[in-house]
Amino acid sequence: MTRVEWQFGGWLRDWPATAAVALLAALAITGIIYVVWFYRRAPRELAPHARWLLAGLRAAVVLLLLLCLANPERVEKTGPPKNPARTLTVLVDRSASMATPDYRGGTRLASAVRLWKQVEPAARQNFPSVNYRRFANNVRSAASLDDAINAGAPGSETHLFAALRQTLAENPAAIVCLTDGLDTSTDDPAQFSAEASARGVPIYFVPGQNHLPPGSGSSLELREVQAPARVLRQTEFTATALILATVPQDQELPAGLWVNGKKTASTQLALRVGRNTLSWPVTVNSGEPGTLTLEFRIGDQSASCVADVIESTTMDVLYYQGALQWGYRFLRGALESDPSFRLTAILNPALQVQLTTANGPTLADLPEDAADLKRFQIVILAHVFADQLTAKQQQALVDYVRGGGGVLFIAPDSAAAAGFSGTPLEEMLPVVFAAGNEPANSAVQQMQYQLSMNDQQGGDESAEGESQEITLKPFALPPAAQRSAANALFADTNEDALPLYAVNAKVRSVKPGAETLAVSGAGAPEVLLARQQFGNGFTAALTTDLLWRWELSLPSGNHAVERFWQQLLLSLAPATGEGFRVVKLTPSPAVNAPVLFSANTEKAPVFQAVSPAGARQRLAVTDATTADGPSWQADFTPTTTGRWEVDATDSDGRQAHVVFPVGKKPASAEMMNLPPDLAGMKELAELTGGALVQDPTDFQTPVEPAAKPRAKTPQPLWDSGLLLLVMLGLYATELIARRRWKLL
Amino acid sequence: MNRTVELSRRRFLKTVLAGAALAPGLTVFGADFDHLRGDRVGWVRLKTSSPYWKRHAAADPILTKFFHDETALNIDPIWYAADVSQMRELCKYPLLFSQNVAVVTDQAGQDNIAEYIRRGGFVLVDACCNRRVTPDFDVFLEQHIEFFGAVLPESRLVLLPPTHDIYSSHFHIPDSKPPHTFDRGVYDPHKAQFGLYGLMIGGRMAGLVDLCGLQCGWDRVTENACVAPAGHEVACMEMLVNIYIYAMMQGV
Numbered sequence: 001m002t003r004v005e006w007q008f009g010g011w012l013r014d015w016p017a018t019a020a021v022a023l024l025a026a027l028a029i030t031g032i033i034y035v036v037w038f039y040r041r042a043p044r045e046l047a048p049h050a051r052w053l054l055a056g057l058r059a060a061v062v063l064l065l066l067l068c069l070a071n072p073e074r075v076e077k078t079g080p081p082k083n084p085a086r087t088l089t090v091l092v093d094r095s096a097s098m099a100t101p102d103y104r105g106g107t108r109l110a111s112a113v114r115l116w117k118q119v120e121p122a123a124r125q126n127f128p129s130v131n132y133r134r135f136a137n138n139v140r141s142a143a144s145l146d147d148a149i150n151a152g153a154p155g156s157e158t159h160l161f162a163a164l165r166q167t168l169a170e171n172p173a174a175i176v177c178l179t180d181g182l183d184t185s186t187d188d189p190a191q192f193s194a195e196a197s198a199r200g201v202p203i204y205f206v207p208g209q210n211h212l213p214p215g216s217g218s219s220l221e222l223r224e225v226q227a228p229a230r231v232l233r234q235t236e237f238t239a240t241a242l243i244l245a246t247v248p249q250d251q252e253l254p255a256g257l258w259v260n261g262k263k264t265a266s267t268q269l270a271l272r273v274g275r276n277t278l279s280w281p282v283t284v285n286s287g288e289p290g291t292l293t294l295e296f297r298i299g300d301q302s303a304s305c306v307a308d309v310i311e312s313t314t315m316d317v318l319y320y321q322g323a324l325q326w327g328y329r330f331l332r333g334a335l336e337s338d339p340s341f342r343l344t345a346i347l348n349p350a351l352q353v354q355l356t357t358a359n360g361p362t363l364a365d366l367p368e369d370a371a372d373l374k375r376f377q378i379v380i381l382a383h384v385f386a387d388q389l390t391a392k393q394q395q396a397l398v399d400y401v402r403g404g405g406g407v408l409f410i411a412p413d414s415a416a417a418a419g420f421s422g423t424p425l426e427e428m429l430p431v432v433f434a435a436g437n438e439p440a441n442s443a444v445q446q447m448q449y450q451l452s453m454n455d456q457q458g459g460d461e462s463a464e465g466e467s468q469e470i471t472l473k474p475f476a477l478p479p480a481a482q483r484s485a486a487n488a489l490f491a492d493t494n495e496d497a498l499p500l501y502a503v504n505a506k507v508r509s510v511k512p513g514a515e516t517l518a519v520s521g522a523g524a525p526e527v528l529l530a531r532q533q534f535g536n537g538f539t540a541a542l543t544t545d546l547l548w549r550w551e552l553s554l555p556s557g558n559h560a561v562e563r564f565w566q567q568l569l570l571s572l573a574p575a576t577g578e579g580f581r582v583v584k585l586t587p588s589p590a591v592n593a594p595v596l597f598s599a600n601t602e603k604a605p606v607f608q609a610v611s612p613a614g615a616r617q618r619l620a621v622t623d624a625t626t627a628d629g630p631s632w633q634a635d636f637t638p639t640t641t642g643r644w645e646v647d648a649t650d651s652d653g654r655q656a657h658v659v660f661p662v663g664k665k666p667a668s669a670e671m672m673n674l675p676p677d678l679a680g681m682k683e684l685a686e687l688t689g690g691a692l693v694q695d696p697t698d699f700q701t702p703v704e705p706a707a708k709p710r711a712k713t714p715q716p717l718w719d720s721g722l723l724l725l726v727m728l729g730l731y732a733t734e735l736i737a738r739r740r741w742k743l744l
Numbered sequence: 745m746n747r748t749v750e751l752s753r754r755r756f757l758k759t760v761l762a763g764a765a766l767a768p769g770l771t772v773f774g775a776d777f778d779h780l781r782g783d784r785v786g787w788v789r790l791k792t793s794s795p796y797w798k799r800h801a802a803a804d805p806i807l808t809k810f811f812h813d814e815t816a817l818n819i820d821p822i823w824y825a826a827d828v829s830q831m832r833e834l835c836k837y838p839l840l841f842s843q844n845v846a847v848v849t850d851q852a853g854q855d856n857i858a859e860y861i862r863r864g865g866f867v868l869v870d871a872c873c874n875r876r877v878t879p880d881f882d883v884f885l886e887q888h889i890e891f892f893g894a895v896l897p898e899s900r901l902v903l904l905p906p907t908h909d910i911y912s913s914h915f916h917i918p919d920s921k922p923p924h925t926f927d928r929g930v931y932d933p934h935k936a937q938f939g940l941y942g943l944m945i946g947g948r949m950a951g952l953v954d955l956c957g958l959q960c961g962w963d964r965v966t967e968n969a970c971v972a973p974a975g976h977e978v979a980c981m982e983m984l985v986n987i988y989i990y991a992m993m994q995g996v
Contacts (some may be wrong), residue, residue, distance in 0.1 A: 324816040325782025325994070326838040330864050333948070334996050345995065351816050353993055357907045383782050412783055465798065465825045467833050468786040503783050545783045548864070552835040558863035 009071035009387075022237045024070055031062035042743060050741050054426060057734035064727045072487040073387075082652070089172040090116070092148040093179035093744045095136040095158035096670050098208055108208030109674065112178035113149060119693055123204075127173060135163035157670055168199050174690065178206045181677035182274065184669045186221070186244065186587050189277055193687055202690035214248040214273075215673035221245070221299040221587055227294050227579040227608035230308045231286040235570065236302075237307070243295040246669040247271045257282050258295040269298075274677045291654060293577070299472070300643065303658040305581030312340055315573055318376040319345040320366050322384030324353070327405060327410075327546020331382075334551065334565045341566065344376070348388050366515035368392035370399035379574045382546060386419035394424045401428055402535030406572035412545040414505040430514030430532035431541045434506035472500040472549055475528055476521030489567050497560045499709040500553060501544035504528060529573070537692045538572045578629075582648045582658045588666040589638060596635045598624060599656065606649045607634035612642030619646075638662040751951040764824045781818035787811075788824040790842035792853070796841050796877045800823070803963035806914070810962070810981040817913060830851040831860070839991055842978075843877070845886035861896060861950045866991040867943070870984075873925040873935075873957030873970065877904075881935055881955045885961075888953050892943055899950060904940045910952075914991040915982040923979040927955035929971030940987070949994055958984050 007013065035058045063083045098109040112341075125131070132142040139162075142148035154576075160183035164630020167175055183189070196203060220243070222441050227239040245253060250273055256266040264283045286296065286309045295304035317335065321328055330343065335341040346363050347353050366389065367373055373396060381397075401407050409429055411417035417433035420426040426433075446498070474496040478492055490498065498521070507527040510516055514532035520526035530538040552563040578600055585596040595620075599605045607619035619634035638644055641664055647657045682692040738744045787808050790878055791797055792865060804823035811819045826833040826840060828848055834840060845867065861867060870886060871878045878884050889901050904910060906920035917923075924936050936953065943951030960970040961980025970976075 018908050323782030323818075324989070326785065326992050327782075327819070329838070329994070330990055331867075333864050343995075347993065353914060353989055355990070355993055465789075465801065465823065467826065468820070468824045468836055469786070470836050547834070548838060552838070552860075552863050552865060553832075554863065556859055 004473050007071040007073050012070055013073075013575065016163070020070070024066055028063060028066055031066070032059050035059045035062060036132055038064075039308050042642055044742055046741060046743075047266075050342045050737070054734060054737055054741075054743075057730050057737065060730050061727055061734070064723065064730070068723070068727075086127050086173040087129040087131060088123060088522050089131045089167050089170065089175050090145065090148070090418065091131060091133070091139075091163060091167055091175060091177045092134045092145075093136070093158060093160065093177070093208070094134045094148075095182075095184075096154045096156060096475070097158065097180055097182055097674070098153040100210075100212060100671070100673070102212045104211065104471055106210045108210050109149065109178070111117075111210055112180075112206050112208030112630075113145075115693065116145075116176070116178055118695070119206070122175065131172070133167060135159065139163045139166050148530045151488040155185045157668060159187070161183045161185070161189065161192040164203065165192065165195065168196065168201055171203060174202045175692075176204045176206060178208060179681070180208045181205065181681040182669060182674055184246075186223075189275075196684065197687045199688070201688060203685050203688045204690040204693050205685050206693045207676050207678055207681060208270070209676050212673040212675075214675070215671070217667065217672045218247045218254070219245065219588060219667040220299045220301060220668055222296065222298045222658075224583055225294065225296045225303045225305050225581055227284075227292075227305050227307045227577050227581075230310050231292075231314060232315070233286055233289050233309050233311055236283050237286060238281050239284050239294045239296075239305075239307075240281045241298060241303075243269070243276070243280065243298055245271050245276045245278070245299075246672065246674065247273060248672050248674055253299055255280055255298045256297070256559050257284075259284060260642055261295075271684060274674050274680070290657060293655070301658075301660050302421070302580065304656050305579040306654045306656055307579040314342060314567065315378065315567060316342045316344065316376045317378045317380060318345055318363070318373065319380045319382065320348070320384065321345070321351075321382045322348045322388045323382075323413075323416075324351050325383060326547070326548050327695055329384060330548035330551045330561070331380075331546055331565060334562045335569075337559070337562045338566055341569070348384070348671065361579070362437070366393045366396075368396050370396045370405075373397070373400040373405060374403070376405070378408060380408045380410065383412065383416065384409075385416050386425075389425065391424070398424045398428050401537035401539055404536040406537055406569075407539045408542060408569070408572055409539065410503075410542045410544075410546060411505045412503045412543065414463045417505040417543070428509055428534045428539050429541050430530040430539055431507045431527060431543070432509045432511065433543075434508040435538075435587050469596050470502055470549065472502055472553060473504075475499045475501070475518045475520035476525070478516045478519050478525070480738075489564070489571055497558075499544075499561075500550040501528070502549050503545050503548055505543040506545055507541075523729055529568075531645050540568070540572055542568075561708065580648075581651055581656045582646060584658050584660055585633075588668070589644075589660060589662045590666045591638055591641055591662060591664055594635045595662075596633060597646050597648075597658070598631050598633045599647075599650075600629060600631055601650040602630050603651040604632050605651075608647045608649075609636045609638075610645040610647065611638075612640065612644060625674075751849045753756065755813075774874075781816055784818045784820060786820045786824045786837055787822075788826045788837040788840060790840045790843070790845065791825045791827045791981075792842070792847050794847040796843060796872060799843060799872055799874075799968055800959040800963040801825075801967060802966045803959070804938070804967075806962050806965065806977070806982065810978075811985060813983075815985060817988075828856055829863065830854045834860045835863065837865070839868060841959075842856075842867060842869045843872060844884070845869055846884070846891040854891075858895045861899070861943075866949075868950035868987060868991070869951070870952040870958050871953075871955045873927050873960045874968070875927050877956075879988055881938060884901065884955060885938070885941065885953065888941075892951075896945070896950075899943050899945045900948050901943055901953060904942050906939075908940075908942075909994075910940060910942075910986055910990045913986045913993070915986055918985060919988060922954060922956045922977060923958070923962040924962060925970050925972055925976065925980065949991065954987075954988055954992070956980070956983065 006017065008020050010151055018741050035055050039055045042051070099107055099401065101107050132144050132145055132149040134140050134151065137157050138160055142151060160181070164175065164177065187304050188695065192534050222241060225239070225246050228237055231237045233449065237333045239257065241255065251271050252268040253270050253271050257264055267280065267282060269278055269304070286599065288293070289309045289311050292307045292309060294307065295302055314461040315326065319328065332343055335343055344363065346366060349365060368390065373379060379397065379400065397407060414434060421458060504520065504526060510527055510530050511532060514530050516527055518529040519527055527539065528544055529542050531538060547561065554560060580601055585598055589595040604621050607621055609617045609619055617636065619636050621632050621634050624631040624633040641662050643659060645657055645659045646661050647655055649655045735744065782850045789798055789801055801823050805821055808819050808821050811817050826837060827853055844897040845857060848857060857867065869886050871881065892899050892901055911917040911920040922940055926932050926935065941953040943953065958980040961972060963969050964977055964979045964988060
């Protein structure tokens with residue numbers, strides 16, 4: 001839900017609104033009185049209608065001029081949706097696990113209903129309207145709680161997240177879900193958590209519990225392996241295995257990575273009781289040019305993918321600068337030493353710098369469409385200010401990174417960085433900037449400059465003709481830095497060769513999931529460089545100046561600066577595509593049920609299925625290419641239980657495979673007697689503003705969806721060409737009319 | 745009293761067109777440079793053994809104020825000095841302003857200037873117009889060609905064409921001719937012919953030599969203040985702003 005507010009901009013922004021309005025009103029009244037007086041004293045006798053027309057035109061120009069001076073800004077604030085009807089939806093889990101009795105005959109459904117009836121009066125006080133739904137494999141409406149509890153037979157699966165997603169789409173004021181919290185589909189819990197959090201509708205879980213003995217079964221899915229299609233030689237990259245495992249008790253899962261047949265990494269993945277969605281990222285050195293086959297072996301399953309190691313590549317960098325400073329000259333010099341970097345630079349038009357480019361026409365301003373950014377691997381935003389970037393430009397950057405681009409945000413100024421608070425751009429950055437304690441507005445800066453001028457004119461020439469006091473401070477590696485592809489930035493750097501900086505912006509916190517790459521080396525550690533994955537791309541924040549003083553401090557033969565910038569940009573560069581791999585699309589394969597596979601090559605690969613006995617069978621291939629990229633699919637029906645293998649060979653002879661077990665029937669976590677997932681329910685409930693209900697006091701009056709806006713994007717409106725055109729038109733009309741009535 | 749003014753059609757149309765042309769000037773109200781300033785830099789003069797190295801330095805705050813008022817550059821209002829013999833001092837500043845670098849004859853000083861430029865710094869040499877300081881402008885230019893040829897062999901000093909960006913990087917310089925200040929205000933047609941000479945290393949401009957006497961032009965306050973027509977000081981500062989911004993942003 002978006003609402004629009006207005007505020008004064010420019011020099012009036014820091015005034016109290018009433019004072020600003022009073023000033024503008026006084027100016028407007030004075031102006032109008034002057035205009036009326038002016039035309040009353042016109043040198044020629046004018047008809048009343050002419051007098052009023054001329055006065056009106058002049059007054060309109062005056063008012064529009066005042067509008068320009070007031071510099072109104074449009075502010076969009078996006079808040080969570082509200083539900084005026086305050087409807088509560090009660091969702092009852094009717095899956096088999098809820099209906100299975102323990103040794104005393106008690107079921108989880110009965111336990112949850114008992115608890116709900118205790119808290120129901122408290123809930124009813126807050127919600128005049130209550131809807132009922134029941135779900136297992138699908139969601140169905142119910143006339144009453146009794147109907148939801150008793151209608152139909154228990155379902156064979158629990159599609160909990162799908163049911164909650166469908167209910168959230170109806171926009172209720174809150175949801176109460178009676179469940180044991182076990183989703184047995186392949187839905188991604190993390191993705192649903194993000195969706196539910198964004199909706200802002202509180203979810204209350206009423207847990208169903210009983211005393212079922214733990215079952216013996218478990219299920220494991222090596223869902224996918226990922227690696228970039230192409231990597232540069234002698235660089236580090238990340239290969240990842242995505243795993244879905246459901247286990248009846250806590251245990252460890254052995255995992256290993258073989259690169260070109262050689263074991264290079266192994267670990268024991270910790271599984272907690274119930275459902276686990278894991279990713280295991282492994283840093284791999286690319287080595288020399290050639291082909292890398294990366295095979296993950298997880299439990300009794302394995303899958304491989306292929307990456308090409310290449311000698312060199314070109315990197316197109318878009319550089320956007322918001323302030324007038326020297327960093328660009330030195331950054332450009334650092335990147336020019338490697339011809340694979342191609343730099344396109346844009347200066348904010350407000351800086352009024354007019355330079356032609358040697359490479360012909362370039363971009364006039366930052367694009368407002370992510371498609372126009374796609375030809376660049378990296379976008380550098382150097383010392384920009386929040387009001388320089390329109391909402392569309394910021395959204396284009398967000399979409400660009402989501403789609404796999406890299407953004408490096410450089411901000412040495414706390415006040416400027418804090419200006420991005422609440423903007424889409426800040427949401428994708430790895431850090432939250434502290435509120436600026438430096439002069440944030442131009443009036444204060446102007447006053448400080450004036451004071452320093454006065455000091456100087458008043459005879460304080462203590463520093464005149466002397467050397468400027470500048471202290472360069474060193475970068476340092478963060479304590480216990482994790483080894484990763486990004487940390488390769490400083491891999492071969494000794495302490496003396498770490499960057500030096502003069503000023504930095506203050507960071508309030510590093511976002512969860514972001515990686516701190518460098519901190520200040522003097523005094524209390526402050527975050528200077530951080531990076532995080534955002535969608536399919538990366539963002540990084542460098543909170544210092546552009547390090548030009550560091551470059552000037554180093555001997556000309558030293559290449560530390562070049563290495564730093566080039567490696568930093570390489571660490572943010574999007575992985576070039578996805579490595580060739582086979583993905584099993586059918587979860588938990590069973591005998592005599594078709595199993596579907598896909599492979600991501602440009603040309604049709606050759607699929608082969610290999611039975612547990614070693615019999616090979618070539619599979620028919622169909623084209624399933626989508627807008628996301630090429631895809632080929634094949635399926636077959638296993639005829640026996642055991643470990644099956646499916647290979648795919650592309651037109652270049654590269655081979656990827658997947659190895660998986662086939663059982664007598666599809667494995668389901670539904671009847672594994674898994675204990676209720678109380679921790680998962682509690683986490684999800686609290687994320688949405690709800691609670692895991694244990695007694696009536698847990699069911700508090702739901703707070704209205706947080707009033708704080710999710711986005712705040714000031715957009716100056718006065719400087720539009722249309723407004724100037726209108727003003728000019730009015731002025732010209734007045735001149736023509738004056739001419740017509742012989743006043744000119 | 746009849747205040748009607750007779751106005752020809754031509755004059756009337758001119759008035760309307762002038763209004764149209766000036767309307768965009770309303771955007772000046774929105775030119776809020778303070779809001780756009782980057783990290784602060786200092787304006788520095790290269791300290792050499794020459795007695796004239798700070799001849800017009802006391803007027804430099806006029807220039808820094810002009811920078812502040814007319815551009816988004818965050819520049820210190822006072823002027824600093826960097827001794828040519830102290831490499832650490834030179835490297836605090838991205839641009840060194842000098843009266844004359846050919847007077848640096850000691851090896852250490854020459855090496856420092858060469859190393860400073862190789863690290864990415866920019867050297868701007870502006871010849872004073874006074875005949876006692878610069879007796880012969882042809883010789884001055886020749887000395888600098890020889891100096892840079894000796895200390896920085898990979899560089900070359902070239903006359904910048906009138907189409908060069910340096911004449912339009914921020915202000916429009918009329919006819920792409922740099923303003924010249926003349927000794928005691930006496931026009932010298934030979935001196936007026938000199939343009940700007942870029943110190944080029946490959947495609948990068950690493951320095952600039954001018955014989956204009958820009959520093960003399962904006963000095964209206966010291967004992968060495970120049971004699972020049974009104975507005976000349978602004979023209980000199982506009983030229984210097986263009987050089988500074990080009991040095992900073994070349995290649996954009």
